Amino acid sequence: MPEQAQEKQANVRSEPSRRFCVAPMMDWTTTHYRYLARQLSRNTLLYTEMVTTGALIHGDTARFLRHDPAEYPLALQLGGSNPQELAHCAALAEQYGFDEVNLNVGCPSDRVQNNMIGACLMAYPDKVAEGVRAMINATRLPVTVKHRIGIDGRESWDELCEFIEKVSEAGCRTFIVHARIAVLEGLSPKENRDIPPLKYDWVYRLKARYPHLEIIINGGIKTFDECRQHLEHTDGVMLGREAYHNPWLLAGVDTEFFGQAGPAQSRHEALRAVLPFLQDELDRGVFLSHMSRHLMGLFHGQPGGRQFRRYISENAHKPGSGVEVIEQAMARVPEPENASILPATAPSKTPA
Numbered sequence: 001m002p003e004q005a006q007e008k009q010a011n012v013r014s015e016p017s018r019r020f021c022v023a024p025m026m027d028w029t030t031t032h033y034r035y036l037a038r039q040l041s042r043n044t045l046l047y048t049e050m051v052t053t054g055a056l057i058h059g060d061t062a063r064f065l066r067h068d069p070a071e072y073p074l075a076l077q078l079g080g081s082n083p084q085e086l087a088h089c090a091a092l093a094e095q096y097g098f099d100e101v102n103l104n105v106g107c108p109s110d111r112v113q114n115n116m117i118g119a120c121l122m123a124y125p126d127k128v129a130e131g132v133r134a135m136i137n138a139t140r141l142p143v144t145v146k147h148r149i150g151i152d153g154r155e156s157w158d159e160l161c162e163f164i165e166k167v168s169e170a171g172c173r174t175f176i177v178h179a180r181i182a183v184l185e186g187l188s189p190k191e192n193r194d195i196p197p198l199k200y201d202w203v204y205r206l207k208a209r210y211p212h213l214e215i216i217i218n219g220g221i222k223t224f225d226e227c228r229q230h231l232e233h234t235d236g237v238m239l240g241r242e243a244y245h246n247p248w249l250l251a252g253v254d255t256e257f258f259g260q261a262g263p264a265q266s267r268h269e270a271l272r273a274v275l276p277f278l279q280d281e282l283d284r285g286v287f288l289s290h291m292s293r294h295l296m297g298l299f300h301g302q303p304g305g306r307q308f309r310r311y312i313s314e315n316a317h318k319p320g321s322g323v324e325v326i327e328q329a330m331a332r333v334p335e336p337e338n339a340s341i342l343p344a345t346a347p348s349k350t351p352a
Contacts, residue, residue, distance in 0.1 A: 015142050016073035016099045018174065018216050020227070020257050021045040022250070023240035024077040024102070024146070033244065033294035034071045035277050039270040040250035043258045046074050050104045052117060053080030053089045065096040068277065075100035077146070079107065081116040081127055083134035090135040090143065101139060103132060105147035108182040108192045119182035122151045125163040129170035136171040144174040146218070149202050150181040157202065164210060174214040176238055177203045193241075204233035224249075224256055231257075245297045267298050268335045275323050282322055292316040292326065304333035 022029065022037060024047035034046045051064050056078075067074060076098040080086050086103070093101040105128055107118030121128050128145070135143045145167055149160055164175060180196040187195055198220050207215040217230045218238035227237045243249055251270070254262040264270035278291055292312045299305035311329040315321060 016045050016075070017043060017258075018045055018176075018214065018236040018238075019043075019231070020253050021176070021216065021236060021238040022047060022243045023218060023238050024048060024050055024075075024104070025240055025244060026050060028244050028294070030294065031067050031071065032278075032281070032291040033247075034074065035068055036247060036270070036274050036294060036298070037243070037250055038070055039264055039273045040247060040262065041253040042263055043073075043254050043260065044250055045100075046071060047102065048074070048076050050077045050079045050107060051089075052115070053078060053082065053085040054115075056089045056092060057085060061092065065092065065098075067096075069097070070277075072097075073099045075102050075144070077102040077104055079104045079115075079117040081121055081124075081131060083131045086131045087134040087138035090139040090141065094139045094141050098141065100142045100144055101135060102144045102146055102176070103128070103135070105145055106178050106182065107189070108148075108151075108184055108187070109189045119148050119151050120184060122147060122163060122182075123154050125166040128163070129166045132167055132172045133170040142174060143172060144176060145172050146176040146178070148178050148180060148182045149199055152181065152183045152185060155181045157205075160202065160206070161209065164206060164213070168210070168213055173212075174216065175206070176216040176218055177206065179203050179217060179219040200230065207234050224252065227257070244294075246300050247297055248300070266336065267302070268330060268333070271295065271298060271326065271330055275326065278323050278326065287317075288321040288323075288325060289316040295326065299333050302333060307332040 020043065022044055026049050029047060029049050037044065037046055048067070056064055065076070076093040078086060078089050078101060080089065090101045104118055105121045109118065132143055132145065147163070150156070167175075179198045179200050179202060180192070182192050183196055200217065203215060203217045214235045216236040216238050217234045218240065221227060221230065221237055221239050222242040230237050239249075248267055251262050251264055254260045264273065274295070278288070281291060282288060296309050296312065299308045308329045311332055312325060315325045
């Protein structure tokens, strides 16, 4: 059993709060991003990238499930549809110390559709229910589902309610709802994040209709003002791209939504806390450029932020590059004398 899982079993913790979450995002919510995020917020629930059941069962399980205990609370997102495989992987999630196991019923890419993974499963609520039931029977962890409000050809309110009811009857009590349909024919995954219109009111209606269920809203959320509005109607919010491109947003989460002081008083302080982890990873043979890309947005909108990103871009890929590249990049950003966290409520664009 992994060491971090043994430590957690000795210190049993309650189910994580989903009041504020960062969405699972392929190639983005890696352990290196999550470690940074945890230096900014203790309470934000973090999610792994989606990992397919096939990869866990037939691939390098330890590599796919590897994470640092500092990342807790942390949920594992699975992609799959075979009940036996989902059950096996849910048990692995508990064995490796995760706080939650989540089933992906929202990814619209062709590759996962061909393997009966992701949003295409919304057309098969009985199959999703069967998988969820198997997962629940295999683990003591909370089992949650992240899904769309519909897919092309199955996008009515009644069909959404049928999906919720069948999956909840299988034992799922937490639904993370991306407030867009997924168009499986004719739109790319990127276009599916922007083109179908957001229908936040549908998610609000779900909570009103099923008050006994935990409903988390996701899709296009960028500011704390928007989060507060959504929290008047739902149990939690999940942010995706904004939390990645503008990670300093997370520095205000603990104060704003949990009534606690956050762990970092400045961007510089947070980044310095990441450096020992980066060094450990370098010692394991991980290339700096594979990790540094997740740090690029930390100084977004700050004087020197562009120079910070440029220095990393020009130097992190060089042979032998180490944490000194990050330190030298950070030196290009003036450090405030009296650092303090300001509410990070303004929307931002992808860093230039």
